[in-house]
Structure formats: structure tokens, C-alpha cells
Amino acid sequence: MVVKNQTHKIVILGGGTGGTLTANRLRRHYRNHDVHITVVDQDDHHVYQPALLFVPFGLAHEQEIVRPRHRQLHKDVEFVQQAIDRVDLDRDTVVLEGGRELPYDVLVVATGATLALDETEGLTGPGWNERVFTFYDLAGATALEAALADFDGGKLLVNVVDLPIKCPVAPLEFCFLADWYFNERGIRDKVQITYATPLDGAFTKPVASERLSTLLAEKGVELVTEFNTGEVMGESEDGTGGKLVGYDGRELDFDLAVVVPLHSGAAYVGRSEGLGDDLNFVPTDQHTLQSKARPNVFAIGDATNVPASKAGSVTHFEGEVLVDNIIRFLAGEPLAEGYDGHANCFIETGFGKALLIDFNYDTEPLPGHFPAAVGMPLLKESRLNHLGKLMFQWVYWHALLQGRDIPGIGTTMPENGKDHPTDRTHEEITV
Amino acid sequence: MSTATMAGVEVRLNEEGFFEDPTQWTEDMAVEMAKADGIDTLTDQHWTVIKFMRKEFFEKGTGPTVRVLGKTSGVSVKDLYALFPKGPAKMAARIAGIPKPKGCI
Numbered sequence: 137m138v139v140k141n142q143t144h145k146i147v148i149l150g151g152g153t154g155g156t157l158t159a160n161r162l163r164r165h166y167r168n169h170d171v172h173i174t175v176v177d178q179d180d181h182h183v184y185q186p187a188l189l190f191v192p193f194g195l196a197h198e199q200e201i202v203r204p205r206h207r208q209l210h211k212d213v214e215f216v217q218q219a220i221d222r223v224d225l226d227r228d229t230v231v232l233e234g235g236r237e238l239p240y241d242v243l244v245v246a247t248g249a250t251l252a253l254d255e256t257e258g259l260t261g262p263g264w265n266e267r268v269f270t271f272y273d274l275a276g277a278t279a280l281e282a283a284l285a286d287f288d289g290g291k292l293l294v295n296v297v298d299l300p301i302k303c304p305v306a307p308l309e310f311c312f313l314a315d316w317y318f319n320e321r322g323i324r325d326k327v328q329i330t331y332a333t334p335l336d337g338a339f340t341k342p343v344a345s346e347r348l349s350t351l352l353a354e355k356g357v358e359l360v361t362e363f364n365t366g367e368v369m370g371e372s373e374d375g376t377g378g379k380l381v382g383y384d385g386r387e388l389d390f391d392l393a394v395v396v397p398l399h400s401g402a403a404y405v406g407r408s409e410g411l412g413d414d415l416n417f418v419p420t421d422q423h424t425l426q427s428k429a430r431p432n433v434f435a436i437g438d439a440t441n442v443p444a445s446k447a448g449s450v451t452h453f454e455g456e457v458l459v460d461n462i463i464r465f466l467a468g469e470p471l472a473e474g475y476d477g478h479a480n481c482f483i484e485t486g487f488g489k490a491l492l493i494d495f496n497y498d499t500e501p502l503p504g505h506f507p508a509a510v511g512m513p514l515l516k517e518s519r520l521n522h523l524g525k526l527m528f529q530w531v532y533w534h535a536l537l538q539g540r541d542i543p544g545i546g547t548t549m550p551e552n553g554k555d556h557p558t559d560r561t562h563e564e565i566t567v
Numbered sequence: 568m569s570t571a572t573m574a575g576v577e578v579r580l581n582e583e584g585f586f587e588d589p590t591q592w593t594e595d596m597a598v599e600m601a602k603a604d605g606i607d608t609l610t611d612q613h614w615t616v617i618k619f620m621r622k623e624f625f626e627k628g629t630g631p632t633v634r635v636l637g638k639t640s641g642v643s644v645k646d647l648y649a650l651f652p653k654g655p656a657k658m659a660a661r662i663a664g665i666p667k668p669k670g671c672i
Contacts, residue, residue: 255634298634362654364633366645383648398634414635443669 151177154437155246161539191277263370289326290391316486423473482525490521592664
């Protein structure tokens with residue numbers, strides 16, 4: 137199917153982390169007359185999403201974390217600002233709102249995840265953005281900053297409705313930072329912080345879950361597990377507090393609720409026959425990143441259904457594999473099964489410290505050091521990790537989005553430096 | 568792994584009581600497991616969910632989550648909790664003889 141001396145058309149849907157780094161990597165690989173690269177997005181605001189966590193606490197502000205999308209793209213990548221109506225897989229064509237059509241040889245779906253606020257009864261009803269907030273978008277995080285500043289005490293309830301969500305550790309980080317924030321304000325003893333999760337522990341993976349549960353307890357955050365939010369009542373009859381009602385009948389009272397809503401893939405995926413699953417995520421091969429819809433359709437980042445965290449680090453590590461496979465595909469070569477599920481997350485724990493976790497499809501987050509035996513401590517609070525988290529925004533804009541490799545940090549998960557449970561057993565035996 | 572006798576047949580179960588081999592399952596076993604879980608009678612709606620979960624499992628390799636069940640099975644999430652009070656995805660999967668739906672990461 138590949139004809140020589142023809143300019144291939146690569147269309148990338150989404151100008152966020154995945155779309156931008158894919159476009160820039162491809163652009164640097166191909167000469168301009170070999171491929172034409174188009175990136176489509178409905179707006180021109182690229183938000184550095186990891187900083188949304190810091191906005192409610194006054195530690196980051198809109199002007200520092202939003203940049204124009206088109207400015208992050210190589211000058212020889214075309215940026216089209218328009219909403220997407222649908223993808224017509226049979227005609228290899230993207231149809232934009234307004235009717236413009238973009239035919240493609242290779243399509244990359246990089247439109248991330250969206251917040252499905254309407255799927256939770258009462259979430260955006262009475263009390264929304266007054267007593268019930270989310271920090272998972274910029275408007276919500278900004279509104280929450282004002283509400284936290286006015287909060288003088290009472291019950292703060294942090295709730296994850298259900299997974300998958302972007303950055304599954306962010307709600308825990310929110311609890312840790314809230315503990316720090318109210319300490320700084322001298323009213324920690326007047327604030328009761330509760331974390332309610334549908335999981336049976338603080339986190340999905342056992343070793344990290346145990347460590348994070350301990351941290352919650354140390355910081356006086358109450359953990360409520362297996363709580364499946366059925367309804368949000370943002371205003372009680374007497375107009376004071378609200379409550380979350382679980383499907384099992386349990387009720388959790390709050391004065392201020394921070395809810396992480398359900399996530400779905402982009403709406404146009406649902407309008408594109410054969411492209412997405414029941415939640416509008418794109419069924420994708422977890423090692424090659426080729427979609428299961430068509431051989432010439434690929435997906436990256438939060439938009440896929442691969443069993444990895446929906447996180448920027450995952451998207452970054454996927455990027456190298458994705459670009460390699462697009463190049464192979466256009467050359468008629470077999471794809472490489474290069475992606476191992478590698479994820480790497482700083483977990484802010486407050487008071488200028490952070491944890492670091494590093495894992496992949498097969499290895500859960502373990503203690504040790506990253507990227508090798510000498511390096512940043514894993515699963516352990518340290519100031520170095522906190523500085524790493526802060527420094528990362530610079531790396532994001534200047535290296536990651538440009539599609540450059542970050543020195544010392546490879547696509548596949550490093551084994552060296554991790555303390556496996558079997559290693560510890562071995563130590564116990566030999567000591 | 569352990570074994571249990573259900574409807575007169577020996578079946579293999581994992582440590583959480585889920586079937587190791589979904590093909591060993593029969594409808595009589597579902598009735599027995601439901602009883603042990605406090606559901607005296609499996610109604611038509613219960614069977615709709617159980618059959619839907621098995622169909623999804625054999626097509627996709629994993630059972631659906633509660634949210635997907637609510638969107639696609641024809642039974643609302645609220646009703647799913649009424650039918651399977653101990654958590655629809657886990658409880659229905661066990662009774663349907665399929666592995667625990669894969670948790671999200």
C-alpha cells in the first residue's frame with residue numbers, strides 16, 4: 137500500500153502531550169516532502185496538567201501553566217483549530233465540525249480523556265462550584281482555590297467516583313497537600329479530612345497501597361474504602377453541608393467536597409463507527425500502540441484503553457514506541473512490541489517532600505532507587521523527589537513536548553535499583 | 568487454588584473464590600453460589616446480568632466493570648446494586664463463573 141515518491145498524510149487528533157510530542161518526533165524524522173503532518177485541536181490552550189493539583193493551594197496559577205498549543209509544535213507541522221465531528225474509518229478521513237475533511241494515510245488518536253460530569257447524579261446540581269468541586273480542570277481548580285481560602289474548618293471530603301482517572305495518585309496528593317495547607321494556616325485541628333475511594337485500599341498496587349495508607353494515617357486523613365458514589369447532594373435541606381450517598385446506602389457528610397469525576401474518551405470517538413469502546417477509549421495494542429480498529433490508526437496516552445496509568449509519563453514513554461511503529465508501518469515493516477507499560481510518578485506529600493514510584497505492566501511500584509541503585513529514592517518521602525516534581529515543568533515544555541529524550545530516563549522500566557520482595561527475602565536469609 | 572464441589576461436580580476456584588476455568592460453570596452452580604451469597608432466588612434480571620457478563624468475558628477476555636455494565640447490560644447501576652448488594656461486578660462475576668473483572672490502574 138505504500139507508494140514511493142508520495143507525500144504521506146499523517147493526521148494527529150489532539151494537541152496535548154501525546155499529540156504534540158508525536159508530531160515533533162515525526163517531523164524531525166521525516167523530510168517535509170515525505171510526510172505532511174497535521175495536528176487538530178478544538179482550542180489553542182495547552183495546559184500543563186500536573187500543576188492543576190497545585191492551583192487550589194495557591195502554588196500555581198493559570199498564567200504559569202497554560203501556553204498556546206501551536207507554539208509547542210515544530211514550525212513545519214500544520215495546526216488546525218477546529219472541533220472534530222467524527223472519524224470515517226472506511227474512507228480514511230477525519231470530518232471536522234463545519235464539514236472540512238482531512239484524509240489520512242496514518243491517523244493518531246491523542247485526544248485524551250474528558251470528564252464525564254453528567255454520569256454522576258447530582259454532581260453538577262445544587263452546590264456545584266460552591267460546596268462541590270473538582271480540580272481536574274483549570275476552571276474547577278481555580279474555583280477551588282477561592283473556596284479553600286475561605287474554608288475555616290469542617291469536613292473536607294475527597295472522593296474518586298471510579299477508575300480509570302488521569303493520574304490516579306493525584307487525589308491522594310490532594311489529601312497530603314490539604315493536610316499541609318491547613319497546618320500552614322494554623323487550623324488543621326479544625327479540619328477533618330476524609331478520602332473515599334472505590335478501591336479496597338489507598339491505591340491499586342499492593343506495596344504502594346500499603347505505604348500510601350500508612351502516610352494517610354500519619355497525616356490524620358481518614359480512609360473510606362469500597363465507596364461507590366451513587367449520588368452527590370451538594371446542599372442539605374437546611375442549606376448547610378452536603379453528603380455523598382453510596383450505592384450501598386452509606387452516606388458521607390461534608391462541608392466541602394472535592395470529587396474526581398468519571399472519565400471517558402472524547403465524545404467524537406463515540407460518534408466514529410468502530411473506533412472506540414463503551415467508554416469512548418480506543419482499543420489499542422498495549423505493546424505496539426496500533427489501534428484494534430484499523431492497521432493505519434494508532435493511539436497514545438489517555439485516549440487508549442491500555443492497562444497503564446493515564447499519566448503524562450506513560451504518554452512520554454509511549455511516544456518513542458509509537459513514532460517508531462508509524463515509521464515501520466509506512467515502510468511496510470512489522471511493528472515492534474516496544475512498550476512495556478512503564479510509568480513514573482512523583483507523589484507530592486506536602487511539607488516540601490514527595491515520593492517517587494516507577495512501574496510497568498508486570499512490575500508494581502517497589503521501594504529502591506531510580507533510575508538505578510544510586511538515584512532518587514522510590515516509595516520514600518524525600519526533598520529531592522519534591523524538587524524533581526517542581527523541576528519537571530521545565531523539562532515538560534522544553535524537552536518532553538519537543539520529543540527529545542530525557543537524559544538517563546529510558547522508555548523501558550529500569551530493573552536496576554528496585555528492591556523486589558524476593559530480594560528482601562534473600563536479604564533476610566543472608567543477614 | 569482450591570477445589571469445591573458444586574452441583575455435584577468438582578470445580579477449581581482461586582483464593583478469592585472465582586472460577587479458574589469458566590467453562591466448568593453451569594447454571595445450577597450459579598444458583599448454589601447465589602444462595603451462599605444471600606440471594607435466595609435468581610430473578611430474570613439476575614440472569615440477564617449473569618449471561619451478559621459471560622458473553623462479554625468470552626468476547627473480550629475480561630468481565631465488564633459496574634460502569635460498563637450499567638451502560639450496556641440494560642440494567643441501571645442502581646438496579647445492579649439492588650440485585651448484587653455486595654458489589655455488582657465482583658459478586659456477579661463470581662456467580663457467573665468468570666474471573667474478577669480486571670481493576671483499572
